[in-house]
Structure formats: C-alpha cells, structure tokens
Amino acid sequence: MEVSSLPLSASQRGKLISAGYTSLSSLCATSSCNLARDLKISENEAADILKVASRRSGLDKIENGGQAIMNGAQTAWDMLHEEESSICITTSCSDLDDILGGGIRCKEVTEIGGVPGIGKTQLGIQLAVNVQIPADYGGLGGKAIYIDTEGSFMVERALQIAEACADDMLEYNSLLWKDSQACEVNIQPRAFLNNMFYFRICTYTEQIAVINYLEKFISEHKDVKVVIIDSITFHFRQDFEDMALRTRLLGGMALKLMNLAKRFNLAVVLLNQVTTKYNEGSFQLTLALGDSWSHASTNRIILYWNGNERHAYIDKSPSMRSASAPYAVTIKGIRNSTSNCKRVKLM
Amino acid sequence: MANKLISEMGLPKSVANVFAARNIITAKDALSLGEFELMELLDVGLQEVMLAVAHISEISCPSYQTALSLLEQRSQNEYLAGHLPTRLKGLDEALCGGIPFGVVTELVGPAGIGKTQFCLKLALLASLPTSYGGLGGRVIYVDVESKFSSRRMIEMGLSSFPEIFQMEGLAQEMAGRILVLRPASLSEFTESLQQIKLSLLQHHVKLLIIDSMAALTSGEYGLGRSRHHPLGWHISFIKSLAEFCRIPVVVTNQVRSQARDEASQYLFQVQSNAETIEDRPKFDSHLVAALGIQWAHAVSIRLVLESRSGQRLIKIAKSSISPSIGFYFNITSSGISLLDDEGVEMMGAEANTIHCQGHGGIINVDTELPQSAT
Numbered sequence: 001m002e003v004s005s006l007p008l009s010a011s012q013r014g015k016l017i018s019a020g021y022t023s024l025s026s027l028c029a030t031s032s033c034n035l036a037r038d039l040k041i042s043e044n045e046a047a048d049i050l051k052v053a054s055r056r057s058g059l060d061k062i063e064n065g066g067q068a069i070m071n072g073a074q075t076a077w078d079m080l081h082e083e084e085s086s087i088c089i090t091t092s093c094s095d096l097d098d099i100l101g102g103g104i105r106c107k108e109v110t111e112i113g114g115v116p117g118i119g120k121t122q123l124g125i126q127l128a129v130n131v132q133i134p135a136d137y138g139g140l141g142g143k144a145i146y147i148d149t150e151g152s153f154m155v156e157r158a159l160q161i162a163e164a165c166a167d168d169m170l171e172y173n174s175l176l177w178k179d180s181q182a183c184e185v186n187i188q189p190r191a192f193l194n195n196m197f198y199f200r201i202c203t204y205t206e207q208i209a210v211i212n213y214l215e216k217f218i219s220e221h222k223d224v225k226v227v228i229i230d231s232i233t234f235h236f237r238q239d240f241e242d243m244a245l246r247t248r249l250l251g252g253m254a255l256k257l258m259n260l261a262k263r264f265n266l267a268v269v270l271l272n273q274v275t276t277k278y279n280e281g282s283f284q285l286t287l288a289l290g291d292s293w294s295h296a297s298t299n300r301i302i303l304y305w306n307g308n309e310r311h312a313y314i315d316k317s318p319s320m321r322s323a324s325a326p327y328a329v330t331i332k333g334i335r336n337s338t339s340n341c342k343r344v345k346l347m
Numbered sequence: 348m349a350n351k352l353i354s355e356m357g358l359p360k361s362v363a364n365v366f367a368a369r370n371i372i373t374a375k376d377a378l379s380l381g382e383f384e385l386m387e388l389l390d391v392g393l394q395e396v397m398l399a400v401a402h403i404s405e406i407s408c409p410s411y412q413t414a415l416s417l418l419e420q421r422s423q424n425e426y427l428a429g430h431l432p433t434r435l436k437g438l439d440e441a442l443c444g445g446i447p448f449g450v451v452t453e454l455v456g457p458a459g460i461g462k463t464q465f466c467l468k469l470a471l472l473a474s475l476p477t478s479y480g481g482l483g484g485r486v487i488y489v490d491v492e493s494k495f496s497s498r499r500m501i502e503m504g505l506s507s508f509p510e511i512f513q514m515e516g517l518a519q520e521m522a523g524r525i526l527v528l529r530p531a532s533l534s535e536f537t538e539s540l541q542q543i544k545l546s547l548l549q550h551h552v553k554l555l556i557i558d559s560m561a562a563l564t565s566g567e568y569g570l571g572r573s574r575h576h577p578l579g580w581h582i583s584f585i586k587s588l589a590e591f592c593r594i595p596v597v598v599t600n601q602v603r604s605q606a607r608d609e610a611s612q613y614l615f616q617v618q619s620n621a622e623t624i625e626d627r628p629k630f631d632s633h634l635v636a637a638l639g640i641q642w643a644h645a646v647s648i649r650l651v652l653e654s655r656s657g658q659r660l661i662k663i664a665k666s667s668i669s670p671s672i673g674f675y676f677n678i679t680s681s682g683i684s685l686l687d688d689e690g691v692e693m694m695g696a697e698a699n700t701i702h703c704q705g706h707g708g709i710i711n712v713d714t715e716l717p718q719s720a721t
Binding site (some may be wrong): 125159203273 | 383392418591615
C-alpha cells in the first residue's frame with residue numbers, strides 16, 4: 001500500500017515521500033511527534049496525516065470478529081432480503097409496472113429517454129405524484145424533488161395528474177370499505193403539490209451545485225423518496241468545449257446520485273434526450289451524452305413510438321429482462337394503453 | 348448564480364484565500380473541477396475540499412419552491428392566467444387558454460402553409476389593449492425571412508376587429524407597438540438577442556416572435572457532423588428569456604425532406620426488425636422539421652401546420668398539457684380561421700408527421716387568400 005494513494009494534499013504527500021515514508025506500514029510505526037519532526041510540520045498536521053493513514057489501513061485490514069469479514073461488505077443473501085423488501089414507485093401503467101417488476105425501484109438510478117413529445121416529462125410528473133400515495137394504498141407516502149433544467153415542468157399539468165390520482169384513491173377507498181362505515185379520508189390534490197420540491201436550474205454549474213447540495217437537503221427532509229432530474233442532458237449538450245471535462249463532471253454527478261439513492265433509500269430518475277449516432281453504416285437514435293454516460297445508471301428505459309402506440313423498452317437492467325410494454329399518456333397522466341389488450345411482448 | 352464569487356460566500360478566510368490564490372474565483376470555476384482535482388490544485392486535504400465544495404454548492408444552488416407555491420404565484424400574478432389567446436376557440440381550449448407565457452412555442456410547417464399569417468395575428472393580438480382582450484404591450488418581431496407585412500397585418504386587424512381599427516389613430520397605435528427586427532446573419536441575430544433581453548425588461552414587451560429560426564442556420568446547418576448545434580446557445584438563451592420575463596415566445600421552423608438514411612429508430616428496434624423482415628412502414632411523406640432533434644427537445648409546445656388531402660390542418664404535436672388534437676383551417680382576410688372548433692384526435696405518432704399532399708392545390712383553389720398574404 002503506497003502513501004501516494006492516501007487522500008492527502010500534494011505538498012504533504014511530497015514531504016512524506018521525501019522523508020522516506022513511502023508505504024503505509026512505515027506510517028503505522030511512527031508517532032505524531034516523530035512524524036512532525038521528520039516532515040517539519042506542526043504536530044497537529046502530523047496527527048491528521050496519521051488519522052487518514054490509520055483509517056485507510058483499517059479499511060484494508062481483514063477483521064475476523066463479528067459477522068463482517070470485510071468492512072462495508074454485505075453478503076449476497078442479505079442483499080436478496082433487502083431487494084425483496086425494497087419498494088417501488090408505481091408508474092400508474094400496470095403493463096409498464098409488470099416489465100419493471102413493480103415500478104421504479106428505490107435505491108437505484110433509472111434513466112429514461114426518448115424523442116421529444118414521447119412523454120418523458122409526463123412520466124416524471126406522474127412519478128412525483130405517485131411517490132406520495134400513502135402506505136395504506138400501497139404507496140410510499142414520500143415526497144418528491146423535481147429538478148427542472150429545461151423549464152418544461154408545467155404546474156397546471158401536475159395539478160391535473162394529482163387530481164386524477166386523488167380520484168383514483170377515493171375510488172379505491174370506496175371499493176375497499178364498501179360495507180363498513182366509509183372511513184372518511186380527505187385527499188387534497190393540492191397537498192400533493194405541496195410535497196413536490198421544485199428546483200429550477202439554469203446552468204450546468206447550478207446543476208452540479210444542486211446535486212452536491214441534495215445530500216444536505218435530503219437529510220433535512222428525510223421523507224423524500226424520489227429525485228427526478230428533467231433532464232440531465234440539457235445544459236451539458238450546449239456550451240461545452242471540453243468533452244473530457246464533460247465526461248468527468250457527468251461521471252462525478254452519476255456517482256453522487258448513486259450514493260444518494262443507496263444512502264437515503266430513494267429512487268433517482270434521470271430523464272435524457274436522444275441524439276443520432278452513426279452505427280454500422282446507418283444513423284440510429286440513441287440516448288444523448290455518449291457511451292461512457294450509458295454506464296452511469298442502473299436501469300435504462302427507452303420510450304419510443306411503435307406505430308401509433310407509445311412503448312417503453314428496458315434497454316439495460318441488471319435484474320430485469322429486456323422487454324417492452326405499451327403505455328398511453330392520457331388526461332389523467334400515464335395509463336395503460338387502451339387501444340387493445342395486447343400481451344406484453346418479451347424480446 | 349454560477350458566477351457568484353467564492354470570496355463572498357463566507358468560507359473561512361484561509362480557505363477562501365487558497366481559492367483566490369489559484370485563480371478559482373467563481374462557483375463555476377470551483378464546481379467544474381472534481382474534488383480530487385481541487386485537492387491537487389489547492390494543495391489542501393480532502394476533508395477541507397469536501398467541506399468547501401459542499402458550502403459553495405449550497406450557496407450557489409437556487410432555492411426551491413413547492414409546486415403548490417408555484418401554482419399560487421402563477422394564478423395570482425398573471426393576467427389571463429398566463430396565456431395569450433389565439434382567438435381560435437378550439438385551439439385555445441386545447442391549449443388551456445392559448446399560447447402560454449414563459450415557454451417557447453414552435454410552429455412547424457411547409458412553405459406557404461400559414462406560419463407567418465399565424466405570427467402576424469399573434470403580434471396583433473398581443474398589441475391590442477387589455478380592454479379588448481389583448482396584452483396591451485409591445486411586440487418584438489424578429490423577421491429573418493423578410494416576410495413581415497404591415498399591410499397584411501392591418502388588413503387582419505380591420506377584418507377581425509373592425510370596431511377598434513376604424514377608430515381614429517388606433518391602428519397607428521397598434522402598429523406602432525410592433526417592433527420589427529431584420530437580422531441578416533446569425534451573428535447579427537445573436538447580437539440583437541442580447542439587446543432584446545435588456546429591452547424586454549425596460550419596455551413592457553409582451554410577446555417575442557422569431558420567424559423563422561431555421562432560416563438563420565440554412566447553409567450553416569445541414570448534415571454536418573459538428574458536435575455542437577449551431578443554435579445551442581440560442582436555444583438556452585431564448586428559453587431563459589421566455590421564462591424570466593414570463594412572456595410567450597413564438598418561433599417558426601421550416602421543413603426539409605428527410606434524408607434516406609435518417610435515424611428514426613433505435614438500435615434495438617432495428618435488430619428486432621431484421622428478424623421479422625423489413626416491416627417498417629414506408630412513409631408517404633418525407634418531411635421533417637428543419638432544426639434537428641436537439642431543438643425539438645428544447646421547445647415546450649410544438650404546433651405542426653400541414654396540408655392533408657387538400658386541407659390545411661394545425662395540430663398539437665408536443666405539449667405537456669394538451670392532448671394531441673388537430674384542427675382544419677383556412678386562411679381568410681382576418682387571418683387563420685378554424686373550420687371546426689371540434690378538432691380531430693390524432694393517433695399517436697401521427698401528430699408528429701408533416702404531410703404536404705396537394706398543397707399546391709389549395710393555394711390555387713383558395714380564393715379567399717388575399718394577395719398580400721403571399
């Protein structure tokens with residue numbers, strides 16, 4: 001284990017190496033006052049370096065006691081249990097929920113892309129509403145963060161979808177409590193809107209800032225269960241000269257979002273635009289931001305026109321098979337495609 | 348907020364000085380670098396860098412609103428609930444009141460279909476006094492193709508609002524509120540956009556029309572494989588203009604014929620098609636909007652004007668609130684008028700196709716079309 005792998009500043013690292021402290025083990029064997037003398041730095045600073053070093057060596061050390069063989073590791077068996085208990089946000093389209101295994105999963109980053117007008121924003125708003133369905137109705141009873149980079153969020157539309165959702169819940173309620181004295185629930189569509197935190201982002205700097213800030217924001221608003229970014233692409237598609245920088249920034253963002261999803265047990269939904277790509281002699285549609293970005297999300301769903309019907313296709317997922325299902329955008333929001341009862345087609 | 352100064356963010360003095368010494372002045376400078384890059388550059392520990400980045404992010408992140416407060420704010424502060432009525436009953440109903448404030452609405456269609464007519468009418472409507480249901484403000488009309496015709500506009504005014512336009516001096520006042528710009532090149536247009544931003548705030552401008560956006564790039568934009576859209580900057584600028592001034596912005600877009608190998612499918616679709624032998628429908632028309640897919644992503648509402656079996660049709664091709672619906676129309680002396688306020692429902696992708704059948708026919712047959720319109 002080399003000293004150079006420690007998260008230390010360049011000058012401290014330089015001092016360590018020139019003083020002969022090249023390996024971690026050499027650091028473990030010294031005390032802070034010795035180190036301070038050798039490096040000609042203050043004792044406090046030396047103590048900080050040792051702290052960093054011991055944290056690192058602790059990570060690498062194999063502990064035999066307790067259940068954990070490796071710190072921070074989890075057995076596949078535990079993960080299975082966790083996955084089974086993990087909750088999904090319904091899309092309000094049962095065909096789509098079927099192929100997704102219940103809906104958009106928490107703890108995962110899901111990327112949804114498609115041509116203009118296919119219904120990406122609609123799906124985004126629908127999810128922001130559906131995440132608030134109370135647990136009594138099989139929902140999460142959470143709140144939503146909607147990060148709008150394009151200015152395409154229409155609050156009137158959100159109200160429409162919220163009203164439809166409230167109606168559906170009332171209907172469900174009356175079915176469920178048909179015989180018993182109707183238990184009065186008061187579902188206010190406006191309350192749905194009150195639980196949507198809307199950030200309007202105008203530059204890519206703000207986009208990075210808001211993603212950095214989310215960690216703090218969510219720890220203050222623990223019941224946030226979905227983060228929707230509509231779209232992840234917009235500011236990164238223009239005014240970017242340095243493509244390597246773009247890739248790095250996007251990579252950093254993806255990592256932070258992934259961590260957020262895991263840490264707070266919430267779903268992250270990224271909406272993406274499409275672009276054309278030259279492939280084997282012809283131009284094809286593909287999601288924007290390039291090949292390295294396509295690794296960033298856990299699941300990738302492409303929305304496309306199949307004849308006159310809207311379809312969703314699972315392009316990438318570690319746990320679900322590749323499949324497509326029809327859906328429709330109605331006045332109430334995302335719903336099953338009504339034109340026919342076509343079976344879900346497995347590809 | 349991207350250009351906020353780090354020195355004014357209340358970071359500890361020592362940290363702020365380190366940033367300043369490395370010429371990292373604004374939030375943009377700092378956030379464009381990864382945490383490890385910053386650590387390397389600033390020569391401080393990871394812990395401090397992370398704290399500083401978190402602080403900078405928090406300060407430069409815009410504050411949130413709940414959707415409810417957004418809704419209340421809109422409905423309280425805005426005249427006509429934030430829409431410019433087109434006075435085409437069916438279309439207004441479908442669009443929930445008209446052309447919405449704060450977003451970019453696009454008109455796409457073949458030449459001569461009536462895009463400019465529609466724009467002229469909108470300009471007129473916005474300049475009407477509020478007592479007559481207009482917006483009572485100035486209109487900026489960016490006329491790239493030199494198609495703006497004052498005579499035609501006054502004619503529309505006279506036949507649609509005779510009671511106003513026959514009043515002494517009112518026609519002059521209306522027309523005096525419409526400012527026409529004629530940029531000759533993309534760079535000139537870029538310049539005038541920046542001026543527009545200033546005058547929007549100062550001069551009570553209620554509508555911005557750009558006719559047409561595509562003409563600006565003809566020649567410069569084709570199938571070139573440039574990584575950047577030539578209008579990339581303009582797209583975001585126009586969108587932000589619309590949003591921060593809360594005015595409707597209407598742009599027109601031309602059509603071009605679709606190249607044979609143009610992408611319209613994803614790789615997985617191509618693959619599954621290959622198995623079931625070419626069953627892809629052959630489109631009878633090969634017209635597509637001239638500005639590509641990136642532009643199409645940026646507009647909030649797209650209205651397609653087309654001609655179908657000899658009749659003109661205007662349809663809502665993209666909107667996050669309205670259903671896909673189309674209306675047959677013709678062009679009369681008062682501008683565009685709908686034949687039927689009922690509208691026809693568009694099935695799926697049909698809303699996005701642009702037909703141009705028998706288009707030559709209607710122009711000849713349509714005797715109502717006044718000469719000044721062409």
